[in-house]
Amino acid sequence: MLMAVVPVSVPADAFKLRLERTLISTVPRAAFYNLAELRYLWLTYNSITSIHPSSFVNLKALREMRVDGNLLSSFPWEGLRDTPQLQILSLHNNRLSILPPHAALFLHNVTYLDLSSNRPTGARGPHETPGLILCLHDNPWLCDCQISMLMSLCSSVGSPAVLMDPLLMCSRSLGQAGMLLTQTDFSRCTRPSVQPAATKVVSPLGSNVILRCDATGYPTPTLTWIKTSSLLTRLNGTPLRGTLKMGDRWSIISLNALSYRDAGEYRCQARNMAGISEAPIKLRVIGIARVFQPSKKKSRRIMSKWSPMFNQPTRTLAKFKSPVLRKTSRKLQSVHKQKKKGFIENSLSDTQTIAHDCHKVSCPLYLPM
Incomplete structure (x- = not known):
């Protein structure tokens, strides 16, 4: 009879544990807590759909983990904090669709990460880990600016990331489907550039004022107004945004009946896949001096x-x-x-x-x- 749960009767001094081709569907909390000496953990070709973030507690000596051939749509990257000696992590042939940027925070000593044969369309974060070999073949890559930065990193001299398969192809992109990633033209990917209509504005108390900024970049950036290190959720007026053409966008905010609270620095922030940039606009509100004329x-x-x-x-x-x-x-x-x-x-x-x-x-x- 096939095993359906992670066994608990494993000897405490086990050096290697291999659970393969079972009916195990979940890995519970502290599933390997008693295996402090474990060096190799293989959970390959099972039916695992979820792994608890605390499943790897007390695996401080673990060097290699393979979870190939399962049904994982997400992986608990934060759980790798309990495996400080981990060097090899293989997640080949799963259903991972999102590779979050924060994953790199938990890959301190990992030198080999296999994400091949999954479903991600882009990759951010893990390629920033020094000395990491990243396997990305057999994935439906969306050839956008995110993947272009990864390709640029892999092709640079002394790169910390190595592209194992040079024949990676774009499955979805703007007119570049079916092309090799190494042959794809990413020259249009440009970081946003922000240009405010004015950098300093002085307006009387109680008057109305309009602040405007324009941004260019590809893909077309999104614009956000920020004041005093926080997102502008309450505005004297409603922000208006529009697109002039592909790659160009504008945004204005209308401030009515100015008060002294409206004074300060406003930052127009533009963001797209290629990066973030912003420009400050300083608004000064002044009172109206009354001229005294005696009767x-x-x-x-x-x-x-x-x-x-x-x-x-x-x-x-x-x-x-x-x-x-x-x-x-x-x-x-x-x-x-x-x-x-x-x-x-x-x-x-x-x-x-x-x-x-x-x-x-x-x-x-x-x-x-």
């Missing part, structure tokens, strides 16, 4: 307050740049001299006129009080 009644009070000072010497009169102020200053000095000599009996009307002229031109209070 006629207040002007009379100011004039009456100035009247007593004309009985005092004008020792503190300054040199004025304005011709009107210089003329007013000379008049005041002349009236004071004539009054002092006794030529003028009543100079109140003259001094009031001078004070009024001085007030009209915003005369600085250089006169003694």
Whole structure:
């Protein structure tokens, strides 16, 4: 009778465990906890559809793991934290459709990773691990910018990744299906370039303002607005986006009735498969200064307050740049001299006129009080 579960009666000092062509469909939590000395684990050609993320607990000595020929649509990459000595990992002939970027975080000592005969359309992450041999043949590759970066890495001198099969073919791409990956033209893949309409914007409090940025790249990038290191979820206005042509995109945000909270740095971020770029726009909100114009009644009070000072010497009169102020200053000095000599009996009307002229031109209070 075929085995349907992972056995628990395995000797604790087992060096190698091989479970092959069984009816095992799941690998439970801590399935090999008692096998601390295990070096080789083969779970090949079974019916395994799922592996618990904690299945490999206590396998600190494991060097090789083969899970070929199963029905896995996903693999618990984070579970490899419990296998720090793992060097060989083979997942050949499964149904893996997604190869997540974070997988590279758990492949510290892995030097051979076999992902052949699966269903991924792109690969990101694992090829960034130094010294890794990556097997990717017999997969339905989508020849896009992601796979182009992998191909570029494999073809570079001193590359940490090795392409085992140079005859890999594109199964899906824009006009390049059936072509070899090594012959595919990826020259159109370009990282986004962002150009804001203005990098600095100054607008009055309570006004309306529109911020705009344009981006180019291939594939056509997506645009996102960010403010103060967080995604703009609440906006004074609604972002609008549009595409001019293939590879070009624009986006604007309309901010209405500006408040001081709207001030700050806005970043327009463009993203596509080839990379990410962004451009800052600084918005400054300023208040409106009110010009003070005294009323006629207040002007009379100011004039009456100035009247007593004309009985005092004008020792503190300054040199004025304005011709009107210089003329007013000379008049005041002349009236004071004539009054002092006794030529003028009543100079109140003259001094009031001078004070009024001085007030009209915003005369600085250089006169003694």
